[in-house]
Amino acid sequence: MRVDGRSNDALRKIEIVPNYIIHPEGSVLISIGQTKVICNATIEDKVPPFMRGQKKGWITAEYSMLPRATPERTIREAARGKLTGRTMEIQRLIGRALRSVVDLTKMGERTIWIDCDVIQADGGTRTASITGAFVAMILAFQKAVERKQIAKIPVTAYLAATSVGVHPQHGPILDLCYAEDSTTNVDMNIVMTSRGEYIEIQGTGEEAPFSDDQLAQLIALAKKGIGQLIEAERQVIGDLLTGEKEGSKR
Amino acid sequence: MRVDGRSNDALRKIEIVPNYIIHPEGSVLISIGQTKVICNATIEDKVPPFMRGQKKGWITAEYSMLPRATPERTIREAARGKLTGRTMEIQRLIGRALRSVVDLTKMGERTIWIDCDVIQADGGTRTASITGAFVAMILAFQKAVERKQIAKIPVTAYLAATSVGVHPQHGPILDLCYAEDSTTNVDMNIVMTSRGEYIEIQGTGEEAPFSDDQLAQLIALAKKGIGQLIEAERQVIGDLLTGEKEGSKR
Amino acid sequence: MRVDGRSNDALRKIEIVPNYIIHPEGSVLISIGQTKVICNATIEDKVPPFMRGQKKGWITAEYSMLPRATPERTIREAARGKLTGRTMEIQRLIGRALRSVVDLTKMGERTIWIDCDVIQADGGTRTASITGAFVAMILAFQKAVERKQIAKIPVTAYLAATSVGVHPQHGPILDLCYAEDSTTNVDMNIVMTSRGEYIEIQGTGEEAPFSDDQLAQLIALAKKGIGQLIEAERQVIGDLLTGEKEGSKR
Amino acid sequence: MRVDGRSNDALRKIEIVPNYIIHPEGSVLISIGQTKVICNATIEDKVPPFMRGQKKGWITAEYSMLPRATPERTIREAARGKLTGRTMEIQRLIGRALRSVVDLTKMGERTIWIDCDVIQADGGTRTASITGAFVAMILAFQKAVERKQIAKIPVTAYLAATSVGVHPQHGPILDLCYAEDSTTNVDMNIVMTSRGEYIEIQGTGEEAPFSDDQLAQLIALAKKGIGQLIEAERQVIGDLLTGEKEGSKR
């Protein structure tokens, strides 16, 4: 049995609190077990220089952890004066994932800034960030619709992410907590849409390479978890995605 | 009447949630009205180089705001690659204030790191940080006593902080919210102990100089507010400060 | 008796050399005892981006110390690649203080850059910088009047600053030299106008809190010192401030 | 037909020049079509601080491109003062991949620094870097064996990497050149061992999500390419890996 008593294919408890912070256009506190991330979405009425004049919008993300989100205090990146490679990887991943389900041509020349701040970490912070950021982004788009900035939410599918891994004792498992993450040989983060398509697969076998069989099992676990995460998103934001009706028929 | 209906000498609602984050030795979520700050205290078993070999401890603070703690998104200091002058001023102030009520010779060669992260800002974030940080520090010292690292909590007084200012319409007021702070001519932050002594007075009249009379009124308001804040601290951490009995007789 | 033989309420020798450096619009070498600061004022015919289009001017300050202004050599901030928190605090303070006595709407869209470079330090460098910077700024405004950029000097009051503190042996004292500053429990910097109003009070009791009585004594000492400093300014720049006639009647 | 006339499952021309630079312990110039990378391996007789005292070695990588490796000149990271997120991702990937096939406990407390400098880029620079770096690392280990620093080469498998993608016209294709890379919807980098196991899968469908079918086709293409790349490695470094006999039987 896993360290917290879960079965190999069980997610931890999911909680998504909408409108958590008062100022942002979209704000969510997402908890996946003990991992807690504040995801805020800001609408800015311009795009970065490299996007200007293309009549398209842009979505970009930043990620950070409070110093004591972790068991040991980590030095602030602001104090170090630069971002770690890990942070850069994660914020690039979040931005890419969100952009993949948005029709940027329907946003106007606007940027959505996603801020994911991990206030408590227990494994899976990047996948929780993606899932929470998706909801915060939808809330911001709802605000933009209310403000008549856009006609409808320009999103083509629901999107969620989870982690899977190969544990030395338990084999393939879903949604790793920190204790599992640090003892797991293979570690994989998967982002998928409500249409069952892949947005990102990032698997690494630094400690031990993995086989075709293991890859298949990991993917199956991820699909199950992502389905449940998308269901949790739907509880919060309802059934209002552009084209989602058609999409869900496929 | 003030923007939120308070009288000139009224604090906003105070809420102090202890043990808010699971990992730190001391953790508090403090809310002063809509201003919300996570204050975490970490015990490290060494002191910075300039303190080594003095058989004394050290207390230092870091302060940050989430980008959307504010009505407009502010750029992350980690992204800018350096701290603003405002942040440096505030974190120096928090550290100085806490050290003033701790007997550093009773801590062993340990450092307490205080992390104040503003998740939602509505004025008075630096004073809320000091008040919250004091409680988080006490919780960390309690943990150190439990762990038998120190014999008792080496603190000489309760400590709290508040802001006062001279409003163009209302005159001297206590505990400014953001709407008031941005229209106020004189702005003053005061840190005091439970013995009624001053730790810090920082008053600035950039927009309009202030007179001896106004100074006296501001100080009287601050004293009233700080008394109530210390009472709120006592609700959370109880009556356990070293020498506080004697102190309260004075 | 104090380390240099002064009475508790005595300033050190004040010397203000105008037109010290040939290039700046305003330039002063101010000596307060052994503390020597070159204060240069530069007029720039534009304002920073956040001030554009407001038909107002801006005043900003930078502060630095030569590495051997101090008994021990300190590392250059240019070599470290960033400013210390202390420097940021001081330069923000100088800028704020000067702006408080200038009618920015009478300057046109111009910036005055104040550069305070401490070539020799013996305590009180930030207050000497403010006093010297005020004179350098007036000299620059005189140049702007000569050049017909502005009609008259847009300053509403004289301004000076000094330090006071509570010495363990001598009690409250005025104008601390370095030897006193490093042994003093309470340290306070005060900036006042020729109208007897406060611009800044920054008092800190890190080593020992201070009482209402001590606060009152410190303020009285500061008032005395600031009066003499303003008299010294008047010797250099004469009686030419806008509205000063009315002001001095109060 | 593809832009350079290849079939969908064809690699570009592979060339690996060993001992390209005279100073490093291992040095290779690898060309995959027009992509050219100098891969240098340096043996250092100590490990980074976080590895000290563990009786293990460490392998770390750095990656850079000459400014005109690309059609447009890119700004040097040294001139910008910091690494881009892309560079950090790539160098972390290279290091992780190499460590996965090395028995670090057989290296002594040594570090191998891998430097991959792209002198000419035409797509696939990160995967060419991994393949070239693997050969450079083996050459460095051979030098360490000659110098009697280690008894034999502590490598558990051959390793190579390639890119695959889904092209809007051609469908799944192997080994993308730059012209293809910039028009491809799905982009995937795969690192595998000579045992047919996965070290890394990094697939992203920012432009268009991908299906299970497409994933299977991409993996099949990658396996074919990696087999040929490992054959090319064998031409240069021979059949001398620890345990490779057993491995090659599978």
Added chain:
Amino acid sequence: MRVDGRSNDALRKIEIVPNYIIHPEGSVLISIGQTKVICNATIEDKVPPFMRGQKKGWITAEYSMLPRATPERTIREAARGKLTGRTMEIQRLIGRALRSVVDLTKMGERTIWIDCDVIQADGGTRTASITGAFVAMILAFQKAVERKQIAKIPVTAYLAATSVGVHPQHGPILDLCYAEDSTTNVDMNIVMTSRGEYIEIQGTGEEAPFSDDQLAQLIALAKKGIGQLIEAERQVIGDLLTGEKEGSKR
């Protein structure tokens, strides 16, 4: 006899490979003995801000060494986050030297970026960079003529550079390799034109001052070497400089 058997007035073997990298407008691999530098020239259709509106072009250079260009690995400047003083000196020198033989008024408002990347170092990298950069720049100008951006190559003379020094055993010597450079007392870099005029003399006698006699001998050696280097340039780029006919008559 010198460490590599040369006479005191002999250059090492010169090799200049034109069109080495495919993307740049001009590209050269220059080898002077074991020193190898890739010199790329990029034409950009604008000038830096300080040159705008002057109807002139600009030429600027950047210089770097691969970490293992040297016997010991050196830390990347991109990883350190800043350029060393040595790098800055060298790139300023290269830019200045090239500009001295170009009629900037005949380039249009264009910048030529010169990138000198040392892939293998054995002394004399800065002078090899200048010589190689001159050829790369000419190739880029030829491309600009082909593209009809400019009417003819706006260069007034050939240009080359070499190093000379005073060796403790051999006395004045030409073209120092690394082993000689590190044992030489006096070190001088000289840049001259095909007209026998000086562009730069940079001589330093940190280890031992030098006399008028030695200066004369060093200059004579440099002249001899530079003549041969210019001859090698002519082999690659031919006899096509503007005004070179007249120049060579002087």
Added chain:
Amino acid sequence: MRVDGRSNDALRKIEIVPNYIIHPEGSVLISIGQTKVICNATIEDKVPPFMRGQKKGWITAEYSMLPRATPERTIREAARGKLTGRTMEIQRLIGRALRSVVDLTKMGERTIWIDCDVIQADGGTRTASITGAFVAMILAFQKAVERKQIAKIPVTAYLAATSVGVHPQHGPILDLCYAEDSTTNVDMNIVMTSRGEYIEIQGTGEEAPFSDDQLAQLIALAKKGIGQLIEAERQVIGDLLTGEKEGSKR
């Protein structure tokens, strides 16, 4: 006639004020015409890491200009966060020059830090810095002799520096002021000893190459100026250099 009425071979007025700042071991204010530099020398009782254990001392220099040392205000390098290439070149030059006349083996494992801060600039700041720094260094060595840290001043010759150039109207001239420096085609800085030997020659003909004849004339002017500068040094520090008696006989 030159802009300030001097003949082509005349220096500007030299003034060297010893013991200018009270804290440093050696301190000088040097004025060469309107150029004014504070040169401070600090003795530190250790050497930098790369010199440890060699039983030798080290001399290193830092150089800076006050923002309004110049006609236009220049941005502080501390505010920019990095040194310019010009500053790096100059401080490397000053350090190298001073080390060339010191017997580092007679200093013990000590560092002399030279700080040259230009408070007013009118051309020739780097050469004035070298000349002033030489005197400050001697004063610091005298202090070290008084403190019995060293037996005698470990200097082998006097040292001074000046600038020469080729002016379009006046031809070769000595000691360029700023107005001349900015219109001069050839610019050369020369550092020589009291024995008539060269320490540094740095000549650049960016605007126009220079001939053998011009080089000879420039050197003759520099020799004359340096002789007078060394005489001025002697007025301040007397005839006390190790071995100078013998030296001056040569």
